[in-house]
Amino acid sequence: MSSYKSFAVVGAGTLGSYIIDELLKQKLARRVDKIVVLTRSFESKGALEAKGAETIAVNYESPSSMEAALQGIDVVISTVGPQALGMQVPLAAAAKVAGVKLFVLSEFGSGTVTRTDGLFGMKLALRQQLEQIGMPWAVFYNGPFADWLFYQPYLGFDLANGKANIGGRGDSVVSFTSRTDIARYVAYVTTNLAPEKLxxxxxxxxxxxxxxxxxxxxxxxRTGRKLDITHTSLEEVKECAKNPADFAAFLTLLFETDGTYGTEEEMNVDWPDFKPESVVDAILSYKA
Ligand SMILES: NC(=O)c1ccc[n+]([C@@H]2O[C@H](COP(=O)([O-])OP(=O)(O)OC[C@H]3O[C@@H](n4cnc5c(N)ncnc54)[C@H](OP(=O)(O)O)[C@@H]3O)[C@@H](O)[C@H]2O)c1
Structure with a gap:
């Protein structure tokens, strides 16, 4: 059993809100003592506090503001979006001063073991910077969010309107995980594994x-619904992905060429009883 009992979740967005809900379940089960949500604004304060999470407004440019917010916290779980990854370094430095034991960096994507270019290189550099600060890190690879991706028209999927555009042939193998299952897994390992395993x-x-x-x-x-499925050629996706601003093309190419991050035997090894949902069950459970 992990000795970690108090958690700070940074951001209650697309993924963070699921992790907060799962930690709140752990709190009800008395496996977690305290959950704080760090936010730049108080917009969702009422709803979060009604569920049992304390909400703290933080100025991420002020070390003292971050240190004060993280007093008594064992684990920081960062769920900031890709545009805000850099702020995790000063946040981790403040966490170190506040006595935090583990910092979960915001990755939650299709990390590969071999790639070190672009966004991958930046994420690897963040781990190194945390090591230099003396702050232990953890990251989670989960592939595309199975319950979310198929409702993102900018990524080619619009199942709400019966449409899907696949980049490439669509027969490459991809690892998918729903946000509920990612949150369950993150909460399970951080509250159950010994610190040295985290x-x-x-x-x-x-x-x-x-x-x-x-x-x-x-x-x-399953649904008896015929989808309007189109394809964009892999060549066209590759051409678009040359533009660093085309994040959708970057992701589409990643799914087609690097959709997994290890063998099946290497997945979910820290929780043999995990029992995640299938992609289709996740698609059907989508909550906007
Ligand atoms: N695998 C997939 O399919 C997939 C899909 C989406 C995202 N992801 C990954 O999951 C992680 C979380 O992404 P997300 O989509 O959940 O994030 P998000 O909803 O875009 O943002 C999460 C929170 O970050 C906080 N934040 C703090 N500083 C910020 C700043 N400078 N600019 C913007 N937001 C800031 C915001 O909370 P406050 O406003 O309350 O401060 C925001 O609600 C990322 O690593 C992302 O790459 C993966």
Whole structure:
């Protein structure tokens, strides 16, 4: 059993809100003592506090503001979006001063073991910077959010309107995980594993390993709904991905060429009873 009992979640956004909900369940079960949510504004304060999480407004440019917010916290779970990754370094420095024991860096994507270019290189550099500060880190790879991706028109998927555009042939294998399962896994390992099994670790989570073609075919069969499926050629996706500002093309190419991050045997190893949901169950559970 981990000795970690108090958690700070940074940001209550697309993923963070799921992690907060899961930690609140752990609090009800008395496996967690305290959860604070760090935010730049108090917009969602009422709803979060009604659920049992304390909300603290933080100025991420002020070390003293961050240090004060993190007093008594064991684990920081950062869920900031890709545009805000750099602020995790000063936050981790403040966390170190406040006595935090573990900092979960915001990755939650399709990290690969081999790639060190672009965004991958930046994320690796963040781990090194935390090591220089003396702050143990953990990261989670989970692939695309299975319950979310298929409702993102900017990524080609608009199942709400029965449409899907697949980059490439759609028969490459991809690891998908729903946000609920990512949150369950993060909460499980941080409250159950011994600290030495958490520090400076890359955790590999996988809900289901399948292809886009197979996932959409299963969806059609389950729902009896015929989708309007189109394809963008891999060449065109590669061309678009040369533009560093085209994040959608970067992700589409990643799914097609680097959709997994290890063998099936290497997934979910720290929680044998994990039992994640399938991609189609996740798609059908989507909450906007
Ligand atoms: N695998 C996938 O399919 C997938 C999909 C989406 C995201 N992700 C990854 O999941 C992680 C979380 O992403 P997300 O989409 O959940 O994040 P998000 O909703 O865009 O942002 C999360 C929170 O970060 C906080 N924040 C703090 N400083 C910020 C700043 N300078 N600028 C903007 N926001 C700031 C905001 O909270 P306050 O406003 O309350 O401060 C915001 O609600 C990221 O690492 C992302 O790459 C993966």
């Amino acid at each position: 520090h400076n670790r890359v955790f590999l989570i996988e809900g289901e390993r399948t292809t886009f073609n197979a996932a959409l075919a299963t969806y059609e069969k």
